[in-house]
Amino acid sequence: MASGTAQPGSELLDFARFRDSSSPRLTYGYGPRSLRELREREFGRLAGTVYLDHAGATLFPQSQLTSFTNDLLKNVYGNPHSQNINSRLTHDTVEQVRYRVLAHFHTSPDDYCVIFTSGCTAALKLVAEAFPWVPGGPNSSGSWFCYLTDSHTSVVGMREVTKAMNITSIPVRPEDMQSAETRGAASCDPDSQPLHLFCYPAQSNFSGTRYPLSWIEGIKSGRMCPVNAPGKWFVLLDAASYVSTSPLDLSVYQADFVSVSFYKIFGFPTGLGALLVNNRMAPLLRKTYFGGGTAAAYLAGEDFYVPRQSVSERFEDGTISFLDVIALKHGFDTLECLTGGMENIKQHTFTLAQYTYSALSSLRYPNGAPVVRIYSDSEFSSPEVQGPIINFNVLDDRGNVIGYSQVDKMASLYNIQVRTGCFCNTGACQRHLGISNERVKKHLQAGHVCGDNIDLIDGQPTGSVRISFGYMSTLEDAQTFLRFIIATRLHWPDGQLLPQTLAGEAPAPLAECKSLSTLAVVDGHSLSPQEDTLADSGVWDNLSTTMNAVGLCPPVCEVNRSQQTPSEKAEGVLNGDRGPHIVTNICLYPVKSCAAFEVTRWPVGNQGLLYDRSWMVVNHNGICLSQKQEPRLCLIQPFIDLQQRIMVLKAKGMEPIEVPLEGNGERAQICQSKVCADRVNTYDCGEKISRWLSKFFGRECHLIKQSSNFQRKAKKKHGKDQSPGSTPTLSLVNEAQYLLLNRSSVLELQQQLNFSDENGKEKLFPMSDLISRFRANIITNGTRAFEEEKWDEISIGSLRFQVSGPCHRCQMICIDQQTGQRNQEVFQKLSESRKRKVNFGVYLMHTSLDLSSPRFLSVGSQVLPVLKENGEC
Missing domain, CATH: 3.90.1150 (Aspartate Aminotransferase, domain 1)
Incomplete structure (x- = not known):
């Protein structure tokens, strides 16, 4: 760093x-x-x-997965409801895992039973549905459900189940429970009716606060009560967060119910949890539904049903996820082998915290x-x-x-x-x-x-x-x-940290570009000054392709390069010398997240610039790749030849490859993908281009194109006074049809990114580099910095556009579009200068578009903006 x-x-x-x-x-x-x-x-x-999100989901070790996989490869596990030998193996293994779960929590089948669920949330919902509630309003002698306000949504959601049963729900603040613990209030009669339930987390998933486990006995004995209500209190302990890094001894703290999720402990398997039920409470639970495996006997033509005697079998509707249950055995074994047990984990993780x-x-x-x-x-x-x-x-x-x-x-x-x-x-x-x-x-x-x-x-x-x-x-x-x-x-704010120079090969641009020294990044970590000096000694010779990759520079050239010196003649622009509003550059990005294709005049279609973001690269699962996951996408340079109806893709070290602008719909493989949560219909562009991309990225990839007969509607926020049939349609863009960038805004940011070289000479972040990072379609000149954010509409030639809001920037602006390398200073400086909201550029949509005759956008066209106050500029 x-x-x-x-x-x-x-x-x-x-x-x-x-x-x-x-x-x-x-x-x-x-x-x-x-x-x-x-x-x-x-x-x-x-x-x-x-990785610092272990409270969300911890990570599984490789040996756990290997051990589990070997188990599956060596044994045949059948449905545990069958009676054949393989099914008996499954049944017996699952029962052994139940014992192992109880042993992990320092208890046994004599005191608790294990009901496997799909997770902690399902365990909590089961309690809400099966608890022996006595209906009644807040002024009656009915049951009460109380929960700590510092509880997960899944606990608070239990009140919707109880509300349907006419059960009173009361939120209890942590300070009220602590006060009750101090008072030692004895307002509860543990031997009276009705039955009440109090739920609290052993550990807050928000702050990590660990609430006293002594509350369990205090509440059950009547020494402290969540609310002043006569009756017998039971305790549901939400232990999901707590047991991920700490032992829980149920022989000491005997909650009536304990809910857990196993991926919080082991990382794998997901979708499996458990409800541990105290055997003294088990006979009181009510069952309103029965599924496969839970009935001892029933009649289809008569209201006759007898549940199984085992609490686990009675509440595990259908066939449990038995392979995932078997995986738990390997989780317990591996965790014990690697760490020596939960007490060691508790001490280690707390030390770091x-x-x-x-x-x-x-x-x-x-x-x-x-x-x-x-x-x-x-x-x-x-x-x-x-x-x-x-x-x-x-x-x-x-x-x-x-x-x-x-x-x-x-x-x-x-x-x-x-x-x-x-x-x-x-x-x-x-x-x-x-x-x-x-x-x-x-x-x-x-x-x-x-x-x-x-x-x-x-x-x-x-x-x-x-x-x-x-x-x-x-x-x-x-x-x-x-x-x-x-x-x-x-x-950063004090003296502007100078970026470390990245040792490596110089880029080979298609058009004249100036390169910027970037923060050296190896395996995702910025090099310290000491580490950076090792680059010259050959220590970093065997770097990943991300370090050595050299791309094609998008030809975002200046209208007048003589003006793009360190002085930039920008002072007049920044101080109000507005000049004419004109389009200086037009770029389209045929393949989403790949390099720009710059033009001087280009046709306009219903979805924006013709063929802009018409294609995208997806992984083996059909998931769209962007530069956030694969920065080297910017090293692929597309070219479109409208006369030959082809797109040519070029990248360093690769033979150029041609892709037809329109695929053969009869032979193309139709598929569905997602872009910004929108489902889009696409087709695969074939194995040839897939092999080309897979070779370049070193993993399986495919090129897909949005189907020409598919209409992706813009979200409502981008429309203004639109009739139902005039909603703008989108290509594979994230937000809007066009993104406009103001050179004066870029110049202001450039001035803030000044730095000095080793000789103390002031240098500027290259203008072409900055512009290419923001990946705009239309670049204009002649306005004050950020004045575009005050525009309501603009006209460019005969085309009219609505300004539909600012572009909220993400980490992609930190990727050097010429090299595919990351450096943080652009995002950091923009975050500081824009008052913590990283907005840069504005979105445009067609307010009306008549395509009865060809329409074009051209460099040099005059831009006529209309202010939001409805006054013309």
Whole structure:
């Protein structure tokens, strides 16, 4: 990672000193077992990636998958409901796994039974449906369902089931439970009726707070109650987050129900969870549905049904996912072998969390303001009160929150994977971020829904950033993340970090281009200055193709290259010398995410520039590839010959290949794909081009084209006063038919990206490089910087366009379109200068288009904008 002059409060906390000062001394790793060797052997696929979303899903080790696969290859597992020998093998193996699950939680079949479900959510839903509720309103003697407000959505959703049964649901705040624990209130009679249920998480999936397991006995005994209601209380413990990194002893903490998801522990298999039911509670559960395998006897023509006696068999409707259950055995074996058990995992992951928390808390801007705001109910004092989760928002030096989507995008540039949003825990999100119920409703009206990227509304955060550690996480993971925060928040604004020079072959452009020294990236990590010097000594000779790839420069040339010197003669433009509004460049991108094809005059169709984003490259599963997953897409240069009706694709080291502009519909393989959540009809362009692409990328790829008879409608937000039949149609673009870029805006950004070479001489980021990164269709000149964001409509010649909003930029602008290499400074500087929202360029749509005669866009055409205030410019 690049480094710069550190400010006080930006130094990386020394781990050895931190560890030595802790009391008791913290545990890192697994004794004689080398964590580095474990990572290399079991998680080699993590090379170059810092994975910090273990609370979302941890990762499976290679040996677990190998062991499970060998098991399947050596044995025949039949349906456990059959009676043949292979089915008996399955049945007996599944039963053995049940015992193993109970042993993992320090209990036995004498006290608990295991009901396999599709996940923790299904286990919670089962309790809501099967609990022996007594109907009645809030003023009656009916049952109550109480849940901690710091609960996952799946817990809160139980109230919809209980509401249908006329059961009262009450949310309980954490501070109210802590108060009840302190008071030791005895307002509950554990021997009276009716029956009530309280559900809480052993560990908050939002903040990592670990709530006392002692609440279980306190509530069941009547010493503390969630609410003042007479009756017998039972406890449902949501343990999914907690047991992923910590042991749970059910011989001590005997909850009535415990829900878990196994992928949280092992990473594999997914789609499998369990409900552990205390045997004292099991006879009270009610069953309203029966499926295959759950009935001892029933009649099809009469209302007669007798359930099986075994609780597991009674509630496991249909055939369970028996192969996934068998996989659990290998998960338990592997986890024990690699780590020595859950107690070791608990200590290791907490050590990383406490160190990272301490380091983050100490980071300060030069004015003393904190760099992050951490949302926690503990001070990470011990693993008994805090799990390995850190939830925070990044701040600027004035205390304003940086939107979580911007942090996520920047982290992705450093190959750091985090989680953002509210994490399906609205209650905790509201409490920690101070979001009122009214604001949640207002956010919904503003278009914000759970899981989207709307991170700030009226300057206030709608969510946060979460990092979480797993048993295979390392100190290097934590420190890489901390260096990322330091570099992007503390070093960049102070003195402009200079990008490291990338050693390698010079590009071979099709048109004259200026190259920019980029941040050297090896396996996804930026080289430090010490590492960068090794490039000259041959240490990095065997780099991946990403390092050595040299592409074709999109010929985005200037109208007057003599003006594109470091002085640029831009001062007059930036200070109000507007000049004429004209089109300086026109580019189309025939293959989505591949290089630009620049033209001076080009036909216009119903979906935009003719053949713009008509094709896209997909992987072996038919999933669209973009430069975010495969940066080398920009190294493929398309050319279109309208007379010969062909597209030619060129790339360095490859023979050019021709693709017909229109495929043979009778022989083409029809397929469906998705673009920005829209399903599109496409056809495969054939095996020849597939082999060409697969050879270039080193993995199976296909070229597909949008079907000519398929109409992809633009989303409503892009239309204005449109009649039902006039909704604009789209090609394979993400948002709109056209993207317009203003040169004056690019010039302003270019001035902000000034840097000095080793001799102190000021240099500018090449204009052609900047323009090509933003991948616009229409590039204009003669306006003030960012004035295009004030336009409502524009006319270019006889064509009229509606401005449908700004383009929200992603990490793709950090990819050098001439080399396919990533460097972060463009996104970082744009994020700073645009007030944390990385908008650049505007989308255009046809307001009306008459194609009775050919229409063309041409370089040199005058642009006539109309301001949003309805006044002409």
